[in-house]
Amino acid sequence: MRRKLAAGNWKMNGTAACLAELGALHKMLPTAPPEVVICPPAPLLFRAHEAARGTGIEIGAQDCHMEASGAFTGDISASLIADTGALYVIVGHSERRDAHEERDRDVRKKAKAAWAAGLTAIICIGETLEDHEANNTLDIIAGQLAGSLPDQMTGTNTVIAYEPIWAIGTGKVPTLEQIVEVHDFIRAKLETRYGADIADMVPLLYGGSVKPDNAATIFQAANVDGALVGGASLKAVDFAPIIQALADS
């Protein structure tokens, strides 16, 4: 059985006061919850880890530098992230690919840096609206998988998040059929490259406007093992029903 995972990406939102949401979320979790990861802004990582102690909620960062250390003003290494108690780091989010011009090669290096620090990499891929409308989704996904995933991926060091860029923060969501098609395609590509044992273990998350009212539908897809959630992860009252829907799926 593959593990299920609900990850919340707070992006550049919130202050320390928002960490109270972790305690609130804990109180609303199902009795047998899936894995839950909250990725707050970097300055909150350590306090988030403290606030989550005893709740079962894990903490992740939103990005890391590809190098282990050095003259990179303002950047954060994977080992510094691990030092806060975080276990996960998102790499290759489309907002970083876009605003920071990160390419597949950079994402691949960041995933390796994450692993070297003992973190699990949540590697994001996804097509633009233009590519979606031109029916290029599977080609784009194939290219991003080939370029962003290191050869050394195992069944436990990586989570892959499929996030159509046009669905992030827009309220637009692909049809269930489209989600099934892309997730089945990703699983098949992993199997070809890494073999069935590894491919079967890697959780595949869907991300892009997941909300309490659409989560159960999305989780019907056999190869959707969870969600990467932005806006709806900020408030426990919104994130908890998504986690419940995942637990029930």
Ligand code: PEP
């Ligand atoms: C995201 O930022 O990864 C995301 C999926 O955001 P939202 O859920 O707000 O669309």
